[in-house]
Amino acid sequence: MTDQPETVEYDSATGGWGSLRGMAQTALRDMASPGALATLRTQNKPGGFMCTSCAWGKPKHPHAFEFCENGAKATLWELTTNRCTPDFFANHSVRELRDWDDHDLEQQGRLTHPMRYDAQTDHYVPCTWDEAFTAIGSELKEIDPKSAIFYASGRASLETSYLYALFARLYGTNNLPDSSNMCHETTSVTLNELIGSPVGTCVLDDFEHCDALFFFGQNPGTNSPRFLHPLQKAVERGCKVVTFNPIREKGLIEFINPQRPSQMLTGKGTQISCQYLQVRAGGDIAAIMGLCKFVLAEDERRGGTLIDYGFIAEHCSGFDAFRAKADATSWERIEQESGLSRADVEEAGRVYVAAERVIGVYGMGLTQHVHGFENIAMLVNLLLMRGHIGRTGAGICPVRGHSNVQGQRTVGISEKPELVPLDKLAEQFGFDPPRDTGMTTVEVCEGVMDGSVQAFIGLGGNFLRAVPDQARVEPAWERMRLTVQIATKLNRNHLFNGKTAYLLPCLGRSEEDLQAGGPQTVTIEDSFSHIHGSRGHRTPASPHLKSELAIVAGMAMATLPPNPKVRWEEWTGDYGRVRDLIAETYHEQFHDMNARMFEPGGFYRGNSARERVWKTKTGKAQFTAPEMLSATDVVDVDGRYRLVTVRSNDQFNTTIYGYSDRLRGIEGTRDVILINPDDMEKAGLAVGQRVALVGDAGDGHKRRIDGLEVVPFDLPSGTIVGYYPELNPLIAISHHDRSSKTPASKAVPVRIETMP
Structure with a gap:
């Protein structure tokens, strides 16, 4: 037997001086503007601007510095002094830029002018906004609306998202995929079917009352570092954290709080997980089944006093079939599929049994699987067994990755017409909305490859870089008739263009948005269904930039016939009028939106499952009996x-x-x-x-x-x-x-x- 090589690892805790060095390196590398530090002081605070990074909640009582390493990097990246001007595009052809890596493309800085792609020279050339809007509108009028895609990344505000979805439906399509299609759409589908709510049931205060946190496939150290603060406090008051993840991520092992001088000086952090189980990729269904099987056995040993049978009888269906499946599943199969020992799973089960209030936390380690639905469904099973959905200090907590990606779905960006109040929109705006189901991200890629997709409008994001099968999708992309990209910086998607193509630069969220009615405020939704006002104060990177909302309105006016109930110019001049529209369409959740948007901690739009009102087909929360123990359908073979x-x-x-x-x-x-x-x-x-x-x-x-x-x-x-x-x-x-x-x-x- 040869000596094995040492595994690579980070020898310190999450946070600490390493986090501060990471932020400083980004500030130097991006040449952040002098006002960037002042902007960071207002980040995620009432009256300030909401971070464009993750969607973690904003507390009622913020820290002095209510930002994390990743949030600071996102702000410094946006406030760079580097500029990507027409001169840059004159000096570099598009095909030349395809050989650049992602980092170097974005390091060119903020886009400054609207640009048109010239296929004859293979260069972007500057154009006017009126030219761009007119050409885009002309192309959209010539094609079948069902062949056009209106894609949105997670960054756009609620106001912009609402109008973008309205534009698409007035045009005649429900092709409104967004970045949720690539990450948490599994959450939306699974939770909506099983508990009647497409989003998580927790709020920030729940982390002050929980007794145990079970993590599955989520990494707060990299993806949502501000989560580490309530996590640290929970552990210090005695809450137990059990983690299931193939990778031992530092954020769930140890945390040094940069805002605690004692920890910074001593280098001694808080130990987070009491148990860390490295489940094999795709083995979470089996692991959670093992937890459930242990709980069922322990309940039997205790004479039926552990499981909340009263809650199950009143609020749930499908328990008997689930129990039969658990009883029929052998520990041998659970160990084989999960890669974990029975002893380790049962140890984790004892933490669950001892806790009065349990929160199940997960990320894309559960959603991005062939059987992602069953992953999440098994976690729902585990929580329902003891009534851990619908009460303080307990619940299911999917951690969303992108700021406002959840909010976009809330206000109408969805390819699923059943999720949108189409009758209300018809009444408000005097039109007949399309009722057919639009395309998902996967279907968009298939449509690009088979030629059925003729136009793609991207409201932010880097769609072509984020999707699977890039080598097959990229060549087909150029066969489209129209491509439009709304962005702050150059990325790889901008280097693949349709026959008519425009690159439209927009304001960043930290920048002042000055319209006819004066400086504007936008709103975003966090992972906990709370709505926050966001107001940028920095000077825009270029006088030629438009806000995302103004760009959407400009395209819509150039495309759609006049409608006296649709007032694009009025809405562009005063975003408060758009919030009035949102409040009218979604009155129960957004009433008095303008008055409430700067409430400390945001205003809560509510969650039916948190109130134990189950908007499911049966009117109850649903247990499920999985047909498989592996989240992948790939057979293990040698090599x-x-x-x-x-x-x-x-x-x-x-x-x-x-x-x-x-x-x-x-x-x-x-x-x-x-x-x-x-x-x-x-x-x-x-x-x-x-x-x-x-x-x-x-x-x-x-x-x-x-x-x-x-x-x-x-x-x-x-x-x-x-x-x-x-x-x-x-x-x-x-x-x-x-x-x-x-x-x-x-x-x-x-x-x-x-x-x-």
Whole structure:
């Protein structure tokens, strides 16, 4: 037996001086404007602006510095002094820029002028706003509305999102996918079916009362660092944290609070998880089934006094079938599929049994699987057993990744017509909204490849970089008739254009939005269904920028026939009038929106499941009996691995701030494959060796990425890890959750091939 290589790891805690250094490096690298620090002081506070990074809640009583490392990076990135001007595009062809990496494209800085793509010269050239709107409107009038896509990333405000959805429906389409289609659409579908609410049931105050937190596939250290503050407080008052994740993420192991001088001086952090179980990729259904099986056995041992049978009888259906499935499932199969021992699962079960109030927290480690629905459904089963949904200090908590991605769905950006009050919109605006189901992200990609999609309007984001099967989608993208990208910075999606193409620069959320009615306020929704006002104060990066709302209105006016009930210019001049429209359409949730938007902690739009009102088909919360124990449908064979794609500590979604994944101990590169040392030895691989990853979906399409460096890492056998979005080309477009069509970026079947 040869000596195994040491696994790579970060030898400190999350937060601490490392977090401060990370922010400082970003400030220097992005050449942030002198006012950036003043802007950070108002971030996530009433009267200030709401962070464009994650969707974590904003407390009623904020810290002196109510931002995290990632939130600060997002703000510094937006307030860079670098500018991407028409001169830059005159000096670089689009095809030349395709060879640049993601980081270098965005490092060119803020876009300053509206640009038109000139196919003859392969350059972007400056244009006027009127020219852009007229051309976009002319193209949209010439095509079938059902062939046009209105995509939205998670950044746009509630006001912009509401009008964007209205524009699409007035035009004649429900093709309104958004970034939720790529991450938490599984949540929306599963929770809506099982508890009658498409979002989580918790609020921030619940973390002050819970006795146990069970984490599944969520990494607060990288994806939602402000979560670490209430998590730290919960642990210090005796709350237990049990984590299920293939990767040992530092944020759930130890945290040094940068706002606590004693911890900063001593370097002694708070230990977070009392138990950390490295479930194999795709093994969460089995792991949670093991927890449930233990609870059922313990209830029987205690004479039926553990499970909340009164709650189940009054509020639930399907319990008997679920119990029968748990009884019929062997521990041998649970251990095999989860990769965990029965003893470890039962130890976690004892934490659950001892807790009076339990919160189940999860992220894309549950949603982005072929059987993501069943992942979340099993967590719902676990929580329902003891009545942990619908009371203080307990509930289900999906952690959303992008600021306001949840809010966009709330105010109408959805391809599902049944989720939108179409009759109310028809009454308000005097038109007949389309009633057919629109396209999801997966269906958009399929439509681009088969030619049925003719136009794509992107309200923010980097769609083409974020989707699966990039090598197949990118060439087809250029066959579209029209592409429009609304953005603050240059990204890879802007380098693939339809026959008519425009790149439209917009204001950032931290910048002053001055319209005819004066400075404007926008609103966003956090992960806890609270609505917050956001007001930017910085000078815009260019006098040629327009707000996202003004751009949407400009395109709509150039496209749609006049309608006396549709007043685009009036709404652009005063966003308060748009909030009045939102309050009229969604009165129960948004009444008095203008008066409430700056309430400390935001105003709560409510959640029926939190009140134990179950808006399901049966009128009750639903137990389910899974037909499988693995969240992947890939059969394990020799040489096949389950790839998990992740984000780094120096990244937000497709935005790459730098090349430091500090919390995993990886510096200076993203071209890596993390692998268990035993698997390395079995495959005959050496540390630092360059290999290729080859897709193993078995659908006849070749998918391959060369030049990845082998890095030994603490992972379950058979699970390997690499970075998103670089490894997206390995994901087949057909590899998605069966219920929601969320791309399955976890447990992707791949093989490793050596390179000459």
